[in-house]
Amino acid sequence: MAERGARTRRGGLNRREFLGMAAGAGLLTAGGSRLARAATAPTRLAAAVGGAKPFAGVTINGAMFEHTFSAVLKEMVPEFEQRTGMKVNFELQAFPVYNQRADLELSTRGSAYDVLNITFIYSGRWIGAGWFTNLEEFIKDPNRTSPEWGADDFMGGALAVFKNKKGDRFGFPWLGEAQVATIARPDLIQRAGLKIPETYDELMKVLAAVHDKDGVKAYVAQKLHHWLWIHFLHGFGGNVFKDPPENLTPTLDTPQAIQAAEFYGNILRTYAPEGVLSYTDDQMVTAQVQGRANISMHSLPVEISLADPKKSKVYDKVAYVMVPAGPKGLFPGVASHGLGIPVGSRKKEAAWEFIKWALSKETIWRMVKERDYTSSCRPSVLNHPDFKKEMTKNGVDLVALATKVFEISEKGGYMKYRTVPVFPQVGDKINKAIEVVTTRQMSAEAAMKQAQAQAIADLKRAGVKIDS
Amino acid sequence: MSPRADTVAGIQPPPTAPRSAPGWRAQRRRAYLLGLVPALAVLGAVTVAPAVYLLVTSLTPLRLVNPETAWDFSEPLRNYLSLLEDERFRNSVWIQVKLSVFTVGLQLLAGLGVAMLLNVRWKFLEAVRTTFLIPMVLPPIVVAIIWKVLYTPDISPIHHFLASIGHPQGAMITSPDWALWAIIIADVWEWFPFTMLMLLAALQIMPEEPLEAARIDGASAWQLFLLVILPLLRPTLLVAGLFRLIESIKAFPLIYILTDGGPGTVTEVTNYYAFLQAFNFSYLGFASAITVVMVAATFLLSWLIIRMVGLEVEVE
Numbered sequence: 001m002a003e004r005g006a007r008t009r010r011g012g013l014n015r016r017e018f019l020g021m022a023a024g025a026g027l028l029t030a031g032g033s034r035l036a037r038a039a040t041a042p043t044r045l046a047a048a049v050g051g052a053k054p055f056a057g058v059t060i061n062g063a064m065f066e067h068t069f070s071a072v073l074k075e076m077v078p079e080f081e082q083r084t085g086m087k088v089n090f091e092l093q094a095f096p097v098y099n100q101r102a103d104l105e106l107s108t109r110g111s112a113y114d115v116l117n118i119t120f121i122y123s124g125r126w127i128g129a130g131w132f133t134n135l136e137e138f139i140k141d142p143n144r145t146s147p148e149w150g151a152d153d154f155m156g157g158a159l160a161v162f163k164n165k166k167g168d169r170f171g172f173p174w175l176g177e178a179q180v181a182t183i184a185r186p187d188l189i190q191r192a193g194l195k196i197p198e199t200y201d202e203l204m205k206v207l208a209a210v211h212d213k214d215g216v217k218a219y220v221a222q223k224l225h226h227w228l229w230i231h232f233l234h235g236f237g238g239n240v241f242k243d244p245p246e247n248l249t250p251t252l253d254t255p256q257a258i259q260a261a262e263f264y265g266n267i268l269r270t271y272a273p274e275g276v277l278s279y280t281d282d283q284m285v286t287a288q289v290q291g292r293a294n295i296s297m298h299s300l301p302v303e304i305s306l307a308d309p310k311k312s313k314v315y316d317k318v319a320y321v322m323v324p325a326g327p328k329g330l331f332p333g334v335a336s337h338g339l340g341i342p343v344g345s346r347k348k349e350a351a352w353e354f355i356k357w358a359l360s361k362e363t364i365w366r367m368v369k370e371r372d373y374t375s376s377c378r379p380s381v382l383n384h385p386d387f388k389k390e391m392t393k394n395g396v397d398l399v400a401l402a403t404k405v406f407e408i409s410e411k412g413g414y415m416k417y418r419t420v421p422v423f424p425q426v427g428d429k430i431n432k433a434i435e436v437v438t439t440r441q442m443s444a445e446a447a448m449k450q451a452q453a454q455a456i457a458d459l460k461r462a463g464v465k466i467d468s
Numbered sequence: 469m470s471p472r473a474d475t476v477a478g479i480q481p482p483p484t485a486p487r488s489a490p491g492w493r494a495q496r497r498r499a500y501l502l503g504l505v506p507a508l509a510v511l512g513a514v515t516v517a518p519a520v521y522l523l524v525t526s527l528t529p530l531r532l533v534n535p536e537t538a539w540d541f542s543e544p545l546r547n548y549l550s551l552l553e554d555e556r557f558r559n560s561v562w563i564q565v566k567l568s569v570f571t572v573g574l575q576l577l578a579g580l581g582v583a584m585l586l587n588v589r590w591k592f593l594e595a596v597r598t599t600f601l602i603p604m605v606l607p608p609i610v611v612a613i614i615w616k617v618l619y620t621p622d623i624s625p626i627h628h629f630l631a632s633i634g635h636p637q638g639a640m641i642t643s644p645d646w647a648l649w650a651i652i653i654a655d656v657w658e659w660f661p662f663t664m665l666m667l668l669a670a671l672q673i674m675p676e677e678p679l680e681a682a683r684i685d686g687a688s689a690w691q692l693f694l695l696v697i698l699p700l701l702r703p704t705l706l707v708a709g710l711f712r713l714i715e716s717i718k719a720f721p722l723i724y725i726l727t728d729g730g731p732g733t734v735t736e737v738t739n740y741y742a743f744l745q746a747f748n749f750s751y752l753g754f755a756s757a758i759t760v761v762m763v764a765a766t767f768l769l770s771w772l773i774i775r776m777v778g779l780e781v782e783v784e
Binding site: 100103104107125128129223273274275276277278283286287292421424425428431432435436438439441442454457458461462463 | 529531532533534535550553554555556619620621622638639641642643644726727728730731732733734744747748749750751754
């Protein structure tokens with residue numbers, strides 16, 4: 001378990017310091033010895049020659065949310081420990097639990113964790129609040145980061161959210177998520193004499209034609225509507241905020257937003273499995289790999305297991321395509337998650353060593369070749385012929401598909417809503433509104449107006465300026 | 469009567485008992501206090517100090533991204549005034565009332581019923597009694613996962629069985645009409661053993677005389693239960709009910725795992741709303757105000773119930 005310690009900060013005590021001091025001298029002693037070891041880390045690193053383990057005796061604590069990448073990384077940690085002498089306590093937690101705990105932990109600026117995942121929707125908040133370490137000094141120092149590591153070999157779109165306005169980097173991405181449409185049973189669409197939908201109208205025709213054929217529900221989703229619904233919102237011409245990040249006045253009650261909510265609520269109510277509003281990622285994917293549900297519009301790394309012959313009944317049928325376009329165009333979502341060093345960490349050198357290893361080309365390649373991991377944010381990996389071959393499923397080049405999604409997103413600039421610090425509050429209102437519309441507790445208009453009013457109240461509480 | 473009015477000439481009043489040494493009682497009180505001080509200090513540190521800090525925080529707009537707001541008392545009542553206008557908070561209170569009334573009532577009923585059935589001197593039942601405790605001793609998260617499986621049509625054996633006999637059912641946890649009942653059923657299943665244990669213990673130490681007397685007077689089983697057993701059980705029912713009421717206000721694992729407060733806000737109780745505000749949105753000041761209101765309401769409710777129901781028992 002992560003060790004906790006007290007730390008005096010310039011400018012006075014925070015809550016954590018007060019409690020740490022009250023806990024007694026034993027914690028201070030433990031903290032002091034860890035501090036001493038961390039302070040000598042650069043010396044150790046610089047002195048490492050002839051196979052000496054540069055971080056012998058150093059223990060770092062890290063945490064991420066559960067994902068294929070983090071699970072595979074955790075399995076590989078013993079190799080890193082063997083090579084460096086470092087001990088790594090690496091925790092994995094469920095996505096919402098991780099975010100809450102990390103948020104609380106980071107706010108204390110404490111030293112409990114040395115490596116943390118920077119979650120996409122919290123990146124603006126966590127980096128903007130100064131809770132992560134500026135990595136520029138590590139990257140630019142050739143003694144700490146060899147040029148071969150390739151600090152520039154990361155997708156621009158995926159790296160962007162880990163930079164501040166000056167362009168300084170506070171994290172590096174391990175995952176770039178491109179939102180695509182996954183069709184578990186395209187044969188049912190062909191059997192109905194239709195083609196894979198490219199517009200909303202075509203989508204509705206396809207859903208009606210294939211629903212309950214072979215006992216397969218036409219559509220499936222999970223409960224994070226503030227991720228899965230937004231491309232519909234944009235497709236109908238709406239937005240979450242007026243002009244993020246400059247103008248954060250919510251725009252959830254516009255006619256376009258109401259239309260998008262009605263559209264999506266109708267799809268979930270009519271074409272999705274019973275209980276879909278409580279579905280997690282696992283339940284959604286399981287419904288598809290078992291052939292019980294057909295079309296979804298989620299991120300590619302989540303859906304990739306449908307193409308795995310070891311896990312999926314539809315591996316030889318599944319099709320990955322662009323999400324359909326609405327009246328106002330195509331707006332597939334993108335997200336990226338990364339690794340960073342909390343500002344309170346006392347073992348930044350060791351933490352950076354771990355991050356370099358976790359995101360190195362060698363580690364990523366080993367994950368791809370040895371552990372069936374199929375995602376990367378490094379163009380040198382993505383564009384390698386072997387990787388492209390690995391990522392071609394049923395004739396579809398998934399690297400090209402994901403790259404196109406990132407290009408559309410970068411060109412359109414429509415993802416800025418997601419990384420504003422107050423998005424979680426507004427995202428919650430979106431989730432509730434979609435649930436209410438889907439279950440017919442309220443009309444779409446009433447639900448979105450309520451969401452708008454509640455979002456405004458919340459944002460005012462956060463001190464955000466709202467247009468009158 | 470004057471101090472010497474009862475003195476009759478020649479008869480001396482009995483000598484009065486010698487008074488205790490001066491300050492002995494004070495010394496005894498001091499000794500008691502000294503003995504209590506360590507416990508009071510721990511209580512103060514563990515309970516009172518955090519409660520005071522909670523109250524202080526509720527008077528600030530504390531947000532984690534702005535630590536300086538921890539000491540902003542410029543508008544101390546802003547959070548409470550905001551609660552008055554917060555429709556979602558009012559809804560959460562109403563959901564909490566419904567949840568508490570039904571869970572406590574059903575737990576007492578179920579606990580009483582099972583306790584009455586088990587209150588028999590039979591070795592087999594004494595052995596079986598232990599199995600009724602299983603739901604209560606399971607970790608709450610395990611209980612929530614069990615009911616998540618039971619409530620998810622894709623994997624629920626109950627749903628599969630009902631579908632196989634031609635009566636497919638929709639998912640309760642995503643139905644606005646049934647989601648709260650799904651929570652109530654799971655909660656009653658988990659906690660009725662608690663009330664059962666307390667009531668069974670009370671039944672087993674119940675004096676036999678009033679029961680015998682009632683039987684001799686010709687009371688039926690129902691009259692025996694209603695007019696003798698129930699009044700004798702009233703203090704236990706009150707204590708068990710109060711325990712469960714306070715616990716129901718802290719309801720969390722089932723809601724977190726099964727419904728996330730939804731669909732919409734039909735299962736979003738006040739405790740859960742406070743959790744969202746504190747840990748999803750980092751509005752610690754606002755969440756503290758919600759929690760202070762909850763604590764005050766719990767104290768008031770407990771006091772009212774004790775006053776109304778009382779602890780005295782009369783059996784005629």
